[in-house]
Amino acid sequence: MTLITLVRHGQTDWNLERRIQGSTDIPLNETGRADALAAAELLSAGTHHAVYASPLVRAQETAGIIAGHLGLDAPLTTRDMREREFGEGEGMLVADYLERFTDWHSAPPGAEALEMVRDRALGALDVIARTSRRRSTPAAESIIVVTHGGVIRSLLNHASGGTLPREGDILRNGSLHRFEAAPGLLRLLEPIPA
Template identity: 55%
Template sequence: MTILALVRHGQTDWNRAQRIQGRTDVPLNDTGRGQARDAAERLRDGGYGRVVASPLQRAHETARIIAAVLGLEEPETHAGLVERDYGDGEGMIVTDYREAYGTGPVPGAEAPEHVTERALAAVRDIASRDDDVPTIVVAHGGVIRALLTHASGGRLPRPGERVENGASNVFRFVDGELALTEHVELVPAEARG
């Protein structure tokens, strides 16, 4: 069994502006760096032995901050953890994106099912490398949401809930299957700050 704490990267200026980032490589802002330090403190007593991150700079910097606070080695990167490609939707304000596309297809965007398959393959690979070392995995809201949906059988996130910047959700990886622990951090969409 492997314990995996999936942490969403800290805030960026695009998050603050409620702009769709996707694979656009936007850096953390100072609030995001503080959220990374806060996440590290919340995870301090979890016995974590390594950190793996998406190669996008907002996730990788979050991972570096967490590793430094916890006295862990420099984070590894895993390409399978990158955020969903939102195609023509990247850079749009969230409300404009929803108005333009609703739940329909977005030209050039990665299909949600593919995000789930890719994210599951990534966490399987990470868990298989050293299955007895609790691991912090720093990724993106779309990736973590896909894993939460898969592991909860579609129960989470509930309508209107989202994964907050800096939130950590703890999973168990047992016999090739991903399962949730009791530790789930979701906030209502209207709490967006």
């Protein structure tokens, strides 16, 4: 068994503007660096063995801050934990996106379907769990994975049987969600309060 804590990256200027980032590589702003440090402080209450991150710079920087604060090795990159590609929706203000495409389940031209995001993220977590099991001590290994709001939402939805996140739930930048993972299994343990 592997304990996995998913961390949403810190704030970017596009988050602040309520602009869809998707696969666009936007860096953290100063608030985002503070979000990453606040997440690291929450995580410092436990023992962790490794940090992984999406290849996007906002996740990489968040993961680097967390790893540095916790005294862990530099984050490992896991491509399949990157944010949903929004195609024509990339760069749009959220209000304009919803007006044009109606809801988040619609896939604008060039966008990934939500099921594709879920499936690639589950595959990435399976690889992380398998790697963890090969090097694990008798105790469960605890892994931190820095990723994105869309990825976390798809995994919460999967692990909760479609009951989470609830309509209107906000996954704030720097938020943490803890799961138990094994190959073929993902079980939500708890969101970690801020």
